[in-house]
Amino acid sequence: xxxxxxxxxxxxxxxxxxxxxxxxxxxxxxxxxxxxxxxxxxxxxxxxxxxxxxxxxxxxxxxxxxxxxxxxxxxxxxxxxxxxxxxxxxxxxxxxxxxxxxxxxxxxxxxxxxxxxxxxxxxxxxxxxxxxxxxxxxxxxxxxxxxxxxxxxxxxxxxxxxxxxxxxxxxxxxxxxxxxxxxxxxxxxxxxxxxxxxxxxxxxxxxxxxxxxxxxxxxxxxxxxxxxxxxxxxxxxxxxxxxxxxxxxxxxxxxxxxxxxxxxxxxxxxxxxxxxxxxxxxxxxxxxxxxxxxxxxxxxxxxxxxxxxxxxxxxxxxxxxxxxxxxxxxxxxxxxxxxxxxxxxxxxxxxxxxxxxxxxxxxxxxxxxxxxxxxxxxxxxxxxxxxxxxxxxxxxxxxxxxxxxxxxxxxxxxxxxxxxxxxxxxxxxxxxxxxxxxxxxxxxxxxxxxxxxxxxxxxxxxxxxxxxxxxxxxxxxxxxxxxxxxxxxxxxxxxxxxxxxxxxxxxxxxxxxxxxxxxxxxxxxxxxxxxxxxxxxxxxxxxxxxxxxxxxxxxxxxxxxxxxxxxxxxxxxxxxxxxxxxxxxxxxxxxxxxxxxxxxxxxxxxxxxxxxxxxxxxxxxxxxxxxxxxxxxxxxxxxxxxxxxxxxxxxxxxxxxxxxx
Numbered sequence: 123x124x125x126x127x128x129x130x131x132x133x134x135x136x137x138x139x140x141x142x143x144x145x146x147x148x149x150x151x152x153x154x155x156x157x158x159x160x161x162x163x164x165x166x167x168x169x170x171x172x173x174x175x176x177x178x179x180x181x182x183x184x185x186x187x188x189x190x191x192x193x194x195x196x197x198x199x200x201x202x203x204x205x206x207x208x209x210x211x212x213x214x215x216x217x218x219x220x221x222x223x224x225x226x227x228x229x230x231x232x233x234x235x236x237x238x239x240x241x242x243x244x245x246x247x248x249x250x251x252x253x254x255x256x257x258x259x260x261x262x263x264x265x266x267x268x269x270x271x272x273x274x275x276x277x278x279x280x281x282x283x284x285x286x287x288x289x290x291x292x293x294x295x296x297x298x299x300x301x302x303x304x305x306x307x308x309x310x311x312x313x314x315x316x317x318x319x320x321x322x323x324x325x326x327x328x329x330x331x332x333x334x335x336x337x338x339x340x341x342x343x344x345x346x347x348x349x350x351x352x353x354x355x356x357x358x359x360x361x362x363x364x365x366x367x368x369x370x371x372x373x374x375x376x377x378x379x380x381x382x383x384x385x386x387x388x389x390x391x392x393x394x395x396x397x398x399x400x401x402x403x404x405x406x407x408x409x410x411x412x413x414x415x416x417x418x419x420x421x422x423x424x425x426x427x428x429x430x431x432x433x434x435x436x437x438x439x440x441x442x443x444x445x446x447x448x449x450x451x452x453x454x455x456x457x458x459x460x461x462x463x464x465x466x467x468x469x470x471x472x473x474x475x476x477x478x479x480x481x482x483x484x485x486x487x488x489x490x491x492x493x494x495x496x497x498x499x500x501x502x503x504x505x506x507x508x509x510x511x512x513x514x515x516x517x518x519x520x521x522x523x524x525x526x527x528x529x530x531x532x533x534x535x536x537x538x539x540x541x542x543x544x545x546x547x548x549x550x551x552x553x554x555x556x557x558x559x560x561x562x563x564x565x566x567x568x569x570x571x572x573x574x575x576x577x578x579x580x581x582x583x584x585x586x587x588x589x590x591x592x593x594x595x596x597x598x599x600x601x602x603x604x605x606x607x608x609x610x611x612x613x614x615x616x617x618x619x620x621x622x623x624x625x626x627x628x629x630x631x632x633x634x635x636x637x638x639x640x641x642x643x644x645x646x647x648x649x650x651x652x653x654x655x656x657x658x659x660x661x662x663x664x665x666x667x668x669x670x671x672x673x674x675x676x677x678x679x680x681x682x683x684x685x686x687x688x689x690x691x692x693x694x695x696x697x698x699x700x701x702x703x704x705x706x707x708x709x710x711x712x713x714x715x716x717x718x719x720x721x722x723x724x725x726x727x728x729x730x731x732x733x734x735x736x737x738x739x740x741x742x743x744x745x746x747x748x749x750x751x752x753x754x755x756x757x758x759x760x761x762x763x764x765x766x767x768x769x770x771x772x773x774x775x776x777x778x779x780x781x782x783x
Contacts, residue, residue, distance in 0.1 A: 167478070167482070168471075168474065168475065168478060171303070171474070171478040171481060171482065172303075172307050172310070172474070174481075174485065175300075175303045175304055175307045175481075176307065178260050178263060178264065178300070178304070179256055179260060179304060179307075181263060182256060182259035182260045182262070182263050183255065183256055183259050185252075186252040186253070186255045186256040186259070187252075187256060189248065189249065189252035190249050190252040190253045190256060190308055191308075191311065193245040193246070193248045193249035193252070194245070194246070194249045194308065194311055194312045194315060195311075195315055196245050197241075197242045197245040197246050197249065197312075197315070198312070198315030198316055198318060199315075200238045200239075200241050200242040200245070201238075201242055201315075201316060249308075249312075253304070253305065253308050256304060257301050257304055257305065258301075260300060260301055260304050261297075261300065261301045264297055264300040264301075264484065265297060267488060268292060268293065268296075268297065268484070268487075268488065271487075271488055271491040271492060272289065272491070274491070275491045275494060276494065276569075276570060277563070277568045277569060278527065278528055278569050278570070279491075279494075279528070281527045281528050281529055282528035282529055283529055284528075285528070286365070287361050287362060287365065288483070288486070288487045288490070289487060290361060290364070290365045290368075291358075291361055291480070291483040291484075291487070292483055292484045292486075292487035292488070294364070295357065295480040295483065296480055296481060296483045296484025296485075296487065297484065298480070299477040299478070299480035299481040299484065300481055300484060302473065302477045303474065303477050303478065303481050306470055306473045306474040306477055306478075307474065309466065309469075309470040309473070310467065310470040310471060310474050312466070312470075313466035313467035313469075313470050314467055316466065316467075317467050337428045337431070340424075340428070341420070341421045341422075341423075341424030341425040341428060342421050342422075342425050344421060344424075345417050345418050345420060345421025345422075346421070346469065346471060346472030346475070347471070347472065347475055348417050349413075349414045349417050349418065349472065350472050350473075350475045350476035350479070351475075352410050352413050352414055352417070353410060353414070353476055354476055354479040354480070356406050356407065356409075356410045357480075359406065360403055360406060363399055363402055363403060364403070366399060367396060367399040367400065367403070370392060370395055370396045370399065371396065373392060374389075374392055374393075374396070377654070377655070512578050512581065512583070512590065512591065512594040512681075513594055513681055514681075515544060515578040515579050515594075515681060516543070516544050516579055517541060517542065517543050517544065517577075517578075517579060518541070518542040518565070518576070518577070518578050518682070518714070519539075519540075519541050519576070519577040520538065520539055520540045520541070520561070520564075520565060520574070520576050521539050521574055521575050521576070521577065522537050522538070522539055522573060522574040522575070523535055523537070523538045523539070523561070523564060523571045523573065523574035523575075523576070524536055524537055524538075524571060524572055524573035524574055525560060525564060525569060525571045525572060526572060533737055534557050534560045534737050535557045535560055535561055535564070535571070535737045535738075536736075536737045536738050537573075537574070537738065538557070538561060538574070538734075538737070538738065538739055539574075539739065540561070540732050540739065540742075541730075542565075542682070542714055542716060543714070543729075544681070544712075544714055545708075545712060545713075545714060546714055546715070546728075546729040546730060547705065547708065547714075547715040547717060547727070547728045547729050548714070548715070548716050548717065548728060548729060548730050548731075548732070549716075549717045549718070549719070549725035549728040549730070549731045549732070550562065550716065550717070550718045550731075550732050550734060551718075551719070551720070551722060551725060551731060551732070551733055551734070551755065551758070552733055552734035552735055552754075553735065553758070555736075556734040556735050556736065556737070557734050557736075557737040557738075558686075558718045558734055559600075559686055559718060560737075561734070562684050562686055562716060562718055564576070565595075565682075565684065565716065566591075566592065566595050566597055566684050567583070567588040567589075567591035567592045567595065568588075568592075570584070570588075571584070578591075593680065594680050594681055594682060595680050595682045595683075595684060596675040596676070596677075596678035596680040596682070596683045596684070596713075597675055597683075597684045597686070598671055598672050598674070598675035598676075598683070598684070598685045598686065598688045599671065599686050600686045600687035600688070600690050602667065602668070602671035602674075604652065604653075604662075604667055605652070606651070606652065606653035606655070606656070606659075607651070607652065607653075608648065608649050608650060608651055608652065609641050609644060609647070609648045609649070609650050609652055609670065610625075610628060610648035610649065612652060612670050612674065613628050613631055613632060613637070613670065613673045613674050613677050614628045614677060615674060615677075615678075627677060627679075628648075628677055629648075631673045631674075631676040631677035632648075632673045634673070634676045634703055634706070634707045634710075635669055635670075635672035635673040635675075635676050635700070635703055635707075636669050636672075636696070636699055636700065636703055637666075637669040637670050637672065637673035639669075640662065640666045640669055640670065641670075644660055645658075645660065646658075652670075663691075664691035665691045665692045665693065665696055667691070668688065668689070668690070668691045668692055668700075669692075669696075669700070671688075672685075672688055672700060672703070672704075675688075676703075676707055680713070681712075681713055681714060682713065682714050682715075682716065683704070683707075683708060683713045683714065683715045683716070684715075684716045684718075685704060685715060685716070685717050685718065685719075686718045687718060687719055687720070688700060688704065688717075688719070689701065689719065689721065689724070697721065697724070701724045704717070705727070721762075722755070722758055722759045722762055723759075723762065723763075725745065726745040727745070728744075728745065729744070730742065730743070730744065731743060731744065731745060731748055731755065733748065733753070733754055733755045735754060740753070740754060741753050741754060741755055
């Protein structure tokens with residue numbers, strides 16, 4: 123069943139958020155490295171983050187990025203121009219003389235103010251239009267980059283809980299923050315331009331007002347940055363919790379789990395576990411909200427004091443006659459505009475800072491994954507020559523392979539050596555957990571061993587691009603994917619079925635595997651969508667899916683065919699036919715077969731058999747040789763035979779008789 127939470131440990135709790143932020147065992151632990159990052163450090167990182175967002179925008183659409191930045195910049199200039207023109211309006215209105223004369227004198231300046239407002243509004247609207255166009259294009263790029271990375275990274279990474287946490291952070295908040303960062307960067311620039319315009323106007327009106335205006339923003343900036351850090355630390359600590367809750371929600375929502383949830387009446391348990399997680403999240407977020415409110419209250423009080431000082435200074439200037447009334451009126455407008463721009467700037471900084479933390483998670487994951495695949499690619503040599511060597515190999519030699527999963531301390535394979543000669547059927551047998559599937563995945567280029575080498579003839583494939591190896595291997599997997607595509611696409615896997623040769627090869631593979639018998643019963647034959655979540659979609663049984671998976675492996679034009687429990691979901695008759703299909707198909711196309719199965723009656727005709735136990739090869743040879751040896755293979759074979767023929771004397775019974783005698 124599902125792992126449970128370990129009780130919270132106060133020693134591991136985040137300092138500001140209390141003991142509920144304990145680490146979790148069983149699922150995944152995420153260190154609090156970013157939680158310890160100082161505000162100054164993150165402030166220094168901000169220009170780099172904005173630069174990365176700018177490069178994303180440039181890559182997405184240069185024109186829209188330039189329009190957004192340029193229009194916002196020019197709009198800021200017209201903001202300052204409008205404020206200074208307002209001074210002329212007020213000076214004319216406050217001058218001595220008849221009111222009509224003062225209004226006529228102010229009219230040209232009023233026209234300038236109106237024109238400045240109109241131009242600024244037009245430019246702002248144009249910038250918003252370009253920004254709205256830019257956002258989905260950036261989203262497309264960051265999603266594409268993530269998927270390109272996740273589909274290229276080593277398969278073993280997915281067995282590492284730390285990688286799963288990093289991926290979850292990059293996928294959930296990281297992708298969201300990437301598009302938000304575009305808006306934040308634009309808002310930040312717009313607010314900065316607005317502040318600059320107001321500051322420039324105030325600097326012209328009276329220099330002493332400028333530092334006081336900036337002073338009013340400092341408390342708000344402090345509160346915003348601290349609030350963002352509190353929120354990020356909370357979200358960071360909840361990564362494993364949210365991922366677990368997501369898995370539980372999938373168990374309660376997905377169709378493939380629905381029958382078993384009901385059969386085992388596990389609904390109360392799932393709801394209870396999900397409720398426990400939800401309560402944990404609620405407690406953490408409530409605590410964060412309390413901390414954020416307290417921080418914001420401090421910031422508001424300090425900002426109020428700073429604002430009072432600013433207006434006091436303005437009053438003193440008026441009282442001492444150091445500033446005309448008209449200029450003071452413009453100063454009030456500039457102060458209000460500047461404070462609003464400063465407030466916008468602080469809020470934009472807050473969002474940029476907080477989203478930047480999550481965007482950093484995305485970038486860190488991408489960098490880690492690309493570095494991993496980049497290091498691998500720089501070590502790859504001789505790819506062009508190897509393509510021909512692999513396709514025409516005479517022998518595959520696995521020499522001294524040792525492999526340990528990232529989440530395990532014990533090797534899954536220890537110093538394993540096997541040999542596959544061209545045209546042979548080689549079987550891997552053993553009890554569960556003996557390492558058969560792991561060895562098959564290493565041979566298939568899905569895992570890279572920590573020790574040992576794999577030769578295809580004289581070519582060491584450890585140093586080759588895994589895709590080169592994989593293109594020469596076809597796999598019929600036990601845990602195959604039920605692709606939500608048509609039956610034809612489930613076999614051809616993306617190949618162009620409008621090509622007559624490909625279409626004919628696909629039908630041949632279906633006939634060789636017996637999948638054509640299944641497909642012919644479907645309402646639209648090969649064009650039937652195999653997913654009942656969509657209109658007109660059909661669902662197959664486990665055995666039918668297994669035949670389709672076999673057709674997928676048969677279709678792939680590769681010299682090595684790996685069959686991992688290819689008959690696990692088939693009945694006895696279908697199982698017999700499937701093994702016959704595999705044998706005939708391999709002979710017809712000259713393919714080497716690596717067969718993994720628990721059905722030992724099906725491997726008796728294999729050319730060579732390797733018996734694994736605890737990650738090591740303990741026996742090898744032909745069927746008759748292994749039976750005569752009386753080892754593990756003979757024991758397992760006799761146990762299975764006795765289930766069908768109870769009167770058959772097994773190795774176990776013979777041993778018992780010997781002891782009795």
